[in-house]
Amino acid sequence: MKALVYHGPRKVEVEQVDDPRIEDPRDAVVRITTTNICGSDLHMYEGRTTVEDGKVLGHENMGIVEEVGAAVDRVRVGDRVSVPFNIACGSCANCEAGWTSFCLRTNPVEGMDGAAYGYANMGPYRGGQAEYLRVPYADVNLLRLPPGDDHERDFAMLSDIFPTGHHGAILAGVTPGDTVAVFGAGPVGLMAAHSAFLLGAARVFSVDFHPDRLRLAGEIGAIPVDLGAADPVTQLMEATGGLGVDRGIEAVGYQAHDPAGQEHPSLVLDNLVASVRATGGIGVVGVYVPSDPGAATEPAKEGRIGWDFGTCFTKGQQIGTGQCPVKRYNRALRDLIVAGVARPGWIVSHELDLDEAPEGYARFDAREDGWTKVLLHPAA
């Protein structure tokens, strides 16, 4: 089959690899109809992880079940499915508690709980930016979708970023009537803003400096905060009468930078601590890593980032972090899409064939104007 393979910083190629096959009776093979490029892929693409040469990338996958192992009895050949980016066993202590993003059994990497498709440190699994994908523990990991091709763009958001944005809002503790600031108006930040409204937020601020992304935030009623125009903390304090926002969501990650492009891994954490009110909540879904080969400082190479924990403590803020347990939310979010209440596909800007993926990576990585979310259609 054809697949997108990583060969070093800013070098990805579509090439022939072996077809996946059933390796365990609990596996399924899915024919991929849609697979997205994610901001998380860009950390690898830019050489800012320890991902190995030859990895097939792609963790935002959906498609049609092509084949199932003998022990799979819930999912059937021909089912249209969304594949959560987490690979979970479904029966370890963390999975049972709903933390499928920290499955104790699926990642053989020493000291790492939680596995994923096509990702650095997340186990030996190939990604789905390919014609087919092997899915372990298929009955646990596959979410069935209505047949046909309705809502393909919306459902494509269910494997990662819609649940991840939602998780950010849950970690921040968003409840009806809250005022929420979302840092980052990339795909994850836009999903967090959408979810904050679904959870009843009264006002949502979307902080970024890319006009096209701020415009998309405005389309769902979020208030754009252009950090290129003035300090975002000052803007948020003014907009809340000096009180600060109730909840803040980090949807940027360790490559946070100023509008000139200078990286400051502590910048967004500091901005959140400063702009969230005392006893408010902060949800961090932007990724931070324990090892960053390209970090600007020696401590940051080992994940040590100096941020204002003193003020965070003094303000009694609640903070939650980590990879999203997609399975905890994807069924409910699917049903909100079917009911017409949620429409996360509004951020999709480009739909490409798999062969065009290298160009899609380059342009999404450059945050070219209008390149907000790229979908690939390997089966096209």
Ligand SMILES: NC(=O)c1ccc[n+]([C@@H]2O[C@H](COP(=O)([O-])OP(=O)(O)OC[C@H]3O[C@@H](n4cnc5c(N)ncnc54)[C@H](O)[C@@H]3O)[C@@H](O)[C@H]2O)c1
């Ligand atoms: N926790 C999870 O499960 C999970 C899942 C998916 C993605 N992620 C992570 O979420 C983050 C965002 O993903 P994405 O796909 O939206 O990526 P993205 O890179 O497209 O978007 C990030 C946005 O942050 C903006 N930004 C940069 N510096 C900023 C600053 N100082 N203040 C405000 N905004 C700033 C950028 O302009 C960009 O629009 C990434 O770190 C990604 O790895 C986490």
Ligand SMILES: [Zn+2]
């Ligand atoms: Zn993703």
Ligand SMILES: [Zn+2]
């Ligand atoms: Zn498990």
